[in-house]
Amino acid sequence: MRRIILAAALLFSLPALAGPQVKGKFDLFLNGVNKGFEKFKIETxxxxxxxxxxxxxxxxxxxxxxxxxxxxxxxxxxxxxxTGKFLQYSYRVTFNDYSKTDMVEAQDSATEFLDQDWRTYDLFNRQAQLQEDEMANRIDLGVNSGKIFPIGKTLHFEQTRFSDGRVKDEALPDEITIIDAYTFCPYIHLAKTALAMSGPSHPLTLVLPQAMSLRSGTLEAMGVDQAPFRGRTLLLKHFDVLIEDGVLASFWLDQKGEVVLVVNPHEGLVASRDEYEPVPFEREAPRMVRQVVEAGGAFREERVRIPSGSITIGATLTLPQGEGPFPAVLMVQDLAPLDRDGNDPSNPYVLSGTWKQLAAALAGNGVASLRYDARGVGESGGDVHRTLPGERAADAQALYEWLKARPEAAPGRVGLLSQGLGGWIAAAVASRVSPAALAALAYPAKPLARLWKEQVGTMADPQNRQTAYTELSAVEGALQTPTEEWATFRGAKVYLPAVRELWAVDPLALAGALRIPCLFAYPERGLVIQAFHADVLAPALHEGQEVRSLPGVGHYLTAQETEGGGSGVVDGKVSGEVAEWLKKAMAQVPAP
Structure with a gap:
């Protein structure tokens, strides 16, 4: 277990926080479960x-x-x-076990924890604690206390109890950021520096009080993105604290500069502000996405709302520079609850915006596109948890017809681009509207029952794999009862009416029935839909349809050098290859 070192963040010189006493509270969560709280106050x-x-x-x-x-x-x-000048940081830590364990077990438990926390100490004088332990019916696993303060040009550390009075001096940096275990409220100080940043990054010298050491770090401004807050998503300003090129912590601020959320993405540790109503920002793409998109060249975008049955769908029309009309595609995403940029609003820690990057790459290659929020996500109406595949197909068809009627779209040159299970939706729509072409990325060639078993089989942890197999068996049984609505699979709730529709899909017959130019492109390093699906699909295709491997990329067309890790940046060569195929295929279709 890595050491969780989220916390106090203070620059050596900061604007003073003047005024009356301020109080606040964070609720603390570990892997989604409330495990405690932090109450703080600021006072003179x-x-x-x-x-x-x-x-x-x-x-x-x-x-x-x-x-x-x-x-x-x-x-x-x-x-x-x-002046905001740093004067002192002090701390006191107590570990308590109220379960009547004996002293040896208590010491072992505390030693285990402290080892994980990069510290191993002679925990306590047992005799000094024995009377209190018996009276309080508990074991006090000890208190580690210490303080840090500047003396001239020296940063002085003192640590007592566990370490029997350790002291250490370091040269005092011009600027310091204190990082201590499990305390989040001092990000209030770091927020002042974050909001004052003139560029995308700011160097930090991190001080680890309990390790009595200094480390180099960086504060990165990631832009405004969607973050979860008490059952909803808000647009908040996102910052990362990096240490040795890894994300130590992420935090989000609202328009008032208040710290709303702090996250350790590696440990599943989250601090969420309580008893406070944030003031969200207006929409802004994350910095990494902005940089990639800007590098792709100039283009125009228009945010639109398009009717689909009884709801409206929020979408973005992206147009190349220059005079149209242009070849155009409707971008049909995977079946996850994604926004138009390719992000899952419920997961603010993965904000690559790959769909937005791909739209920019298409525009750079002269292809217009329309991408949209899934039902119940962002600006789209509907219930995200109860959406049927048939409803998704109806939405896609309405959006396709809207795009086809736009003057910016070249007559007879409007196609479809899909990803993952969105390929089944796109193929169903294509069978009804006869688009100029279909480019399907990572099209699943196996029925859903076999696909899910295949995905479970790739899970690394044997216990998790067996649990998932058991859940899948329960799902298969529940599908036989028409009145059953919900089941659990891989730790998430699944809506059985939607699964029933997908269960009936024959992906080979669906693809083989199309009589339009089709490209079925499989990321070489895809972990969601593996590359061998190309071999499964190929025999079902006919003239004008082809399968192709996309080398060096994962499911979202990002560089994927190791299993499970992607760069977050769409590969420009691969996206250009897809764009060129679409342009060529749509140009061969006779104009109406």
Whole structure:
């Protein structure tokens, strides 16, 4: 288990936070489960601006009788109220086990935890604690306390109890950011620096109090993106704290500069602001997406709302520079609840915007496109949890007809571009509207039942794999009961009426029945739909349809050098290859 080192973030010189006492609270979650809270206050006290808090958190611990120990943390950060100059940081940590474990087990449990936290100490003097342990019917696993303060040009560390009075001095950097375990509220200070950044990044010197060390880091401004907050998504300003090129922590601010959310993406640790209503930002693409899109050249975009039955669908029309009309495609995404840019609003930690990048690449190659929010996502109406494939196909058909009627779209040169299971939707629409061409990325060539078994079989963890097989068997049984609406598969709820429709799809027959130019392109390193699906599909195709491998990329056309890891940047060569195929295929169709 990596050391979780989210927390106090202070620059050496900061604007003073003046005014009356300010109080607030974060709820703390571990892997989605509420495990505690942090209450903080900011006040002027004895000539100091003091930021202090109380953290209570349940730490999973296998050796403890109740399988957890309780963490109590009391940090305090003092600055000069007039200048913002750093004066002192102090902390006190207590680990308690209320489960009547004996002393040996308690020490083992605490040692295990502290080893994970990059520290191994002689935990406590047992005799000194024995009377209190018996009276309180608990084991106090010890308190590690310490403080840090500048002395001239030196940054002085003191640490007591666990370490029996360690001290250390380091040269005082011009600018420091303190990082301590499990405390989140001092990101309030770092927020001031984040909002004042004039460029995309800012160098940091990170101070780790309990490790008594300094590390180099960077503060990165990632732009405004969607973040989950208490059952909804808000547009918040996103910043990352990087250490040795890895994301140590991510945090999100609202328009008032208040810290709303802090996340350790590797540990599943989340701090969500409580008793506060954020003021969200207007929409803005993440910085990485903006950089990739801008590198693709100039283009025009128009946000539109398009009727589809009883709802409207939010979409974006992207047009190349110059005079039209242009060849154009409707971009049909995978069946996940994605927004028009290719992001899952419920997961703010993956914001590559690959669909937006692909739209920009198409425009750079002279192809217009229309991409859209899935039902119930973003600006689209409907219920994201109860959407049927037939409804998705109806939406796609309405959007295709809208695009076809636009003056910017060249007559007879409007096609479809799909990804993943969106290929089944696109193929169904193509059978009705006869588009100029279809380019299907990672088209699943196996029925859903076999596809899900295949995906479960690639899971690395044997226990998780067996659990998923059991859940899949339960899903198959539930499908036989028409009144059943919900089941669980791979830890998520699935809407059985939608699964029933997909269960009946014959992907080979669906693709083989099309009589238009088709490209079925398979990412060589795809983990969602593996490349061998090309061999499964090829015998079902006919003249004018082809399969092709897309080398070096994963499911979302991003560089995928190792299993499970992608760069987040769409491969320009691959996207250009897809765009060129579409232009050529649509140019061969006789104009109406």
């Amino acid at each position: 006290k004895k000539g100091e601006l003091l930021l202090s808090s109380e953290v209570r958190f349940k730490i999973p611990m296998e050796k403890a009788k109740r399988k957890y120990i309780e963490l109590y943390l009391y940090p305090a950060l003092a600055t000069d109220p007039a």
